[in-house]
Amino acid sequence: MSAADVPLWAALPAALLLICGGLLTLVGSLGLLRLDSFFARIHAPTMGGTLGAGCVLLASMLVSTALAQRPVIHELLITLFILITAPVTTMLLMRAAILRSKE
Amino acid sequence: MKRPPVVPLLPVVLLIVWLLLNDSLSLGHVLLGVAFALFVSAAVRRLRPLPALPHRIHVAIGLCWRVFLDIVRSNIGVGRVILGAAQRQPTIGFLKIPLDLRDPHGLAMLSIIVTGTPGTVWSGHDPTTNVLTLHVLDLQDEDAWIHTIKDRYERPLMEIFE
Numbered sequence: 516m517s518a519a520d521v522p523l524w525a526a527l528p529a530a531l532l533l534i535c536g537g538l539l540t541l542v543g544s545l546g547l548l549r550l551d552s553f554f555a556r557i558h559a560p561t562m563g564g565t566l567g568a569g570c571v572l573l574a575s576m577l578v579s580t581a582l583a584q585r586p587v588i589h590e591l592l593i594t595l596f597i598l599i600t601a602p603v604t605t606m607l608l609m610r611a612a613i614l615r616s617k618e
Numbered sequence: 619m620k621r622p623p624v625v626p627l628l629p630v631v632l633l634i635v636w637l638l639l640n641d642s643l644s645l646g647h648v649l650l651g652v653a654f655a656l657f658v659s660a661a662v663r664r665l666r667p668l669p670a671l672p673h674r675i676h677v678a679i680g681l682c683w684r685v686f687l688d689i690v691r692s693n694i695g696v697g698r699v700i701l702g703a704a705q706r707q708p709t710i711g712f713l714k715i716p717l718d719l720r721d722p723h724g725l726a727m728l729s730i731i732v733t734g735t736p737g738t739v740w741s742g743h744d745p746t747t748n749v750l751t752l753h754v755l756d757l758q759d760e761d762a763w764i765h766t767i768k769d770r771y772e773r774p775l776m777e778i779f780e
Contacts, residue, residue: 539693543736546700555710558696558755561736566693589638602733602740609741609753 525581529574536570543567553612557605564601569594627670627723628662629655670723672778681774685731688770696736699756711757712741715750715764719772724779731771738763 521529539562546559572590579587636651637643663669672678699708719725729740732752742751754763 539697542697542700546696546703549700549703551703551707552710554753555708555755557739557753558737559700561734562693562696565689565734565736587641589641592635592638595635598734599730602730605733606729606740609739613741 520582521578522581525577529577532570532574532577536567536574539563539570540567557608557612561601561605564597568597626659627672629659632658668722670779672723674777677774677777681771681778684770684774685735689735692735692737696755699737708756709758711754713752713754713757713760713763715752715767717743717748717750717768717772719776719780720748721776721779724775727775727779728767728771732767 543559543562543564546562547556550556550559572594576588576590579590632655633648633651636654637647640647640651717725717728719728725743728750729743732738732740737755739753740750741753743749744751750767752763752767757763
């Protein structure tokens with residue numbers, strides 16, 4: 516099994532999705548550099564965590580479905596777990612920042 | 619009025635997760651998954667006695683779709699703000715939104731939706747007054763945000779969980 520085995524109908528959209536996901540995550544990380552306050556910066560990495568990760572996982576589903584020649588969708592689990600865990604850490608950071616700014 | 623059918627969320631989700639993890643729909647895995655789901659649900663009931671019982675699944679599917687669209691839209695919005703940050707820093711701000719939703723599972727879902735969407739972070743909830751504090755990256759129109767949270771997310775969540 517090599518990269519050449521991936522049929523074109525899966526390889527093209529997967530490559531496009533990977534580029535999109537990479538760009539979104541890059542812009543999100545760039546936000547950490549360009550935004551000036553903590554409360555603004557906290558919003559930036561969410562981009563990579565939602566749509567960025569989503570694009571990469573969708574690309575992974577496409578390629579593994581094409582290679583296995585049956586629907587492979589267990590990447591959905593990663594999406595589910597990212598979606599339910601990432602907000603928890605964000606909220607934790609937010610609450611900590613609010614408490615500190617009150618001091 | 620006939621009460622809509624109630625689905626116990628935890629066992630159903632556990633079964634789906636089990637089947638996805640094993641990447642198989644064979645009878646053995648379905649049976650094992652059902653046993654596993656029932657056992658874990660029974661064990662968790664001791665820790666969290668209040669089960670999540672959503673009804674109106676079609677509302678939930680509609681809500682998921684809307685949340686997906688909003689995530690895509692706000693990714694683009696936040697991306698714009700970041701790329702334009704050299705010219706203009708965004709006007710960040712806290713927003714107080716009075717909620718009507720009381721169900722703890724509904725509130726948990728709302729917090730995940732709000733925080734999972736780039737540009738907004740759930741930053742506090744007062745259980746006595748039921749007021750949500752929301753942090754918004756680019757606060758231009760306060761009423762629009764209140765309207766979005768209340769009509770788009772809170773109303774369907776109340777229909778699902780209450």
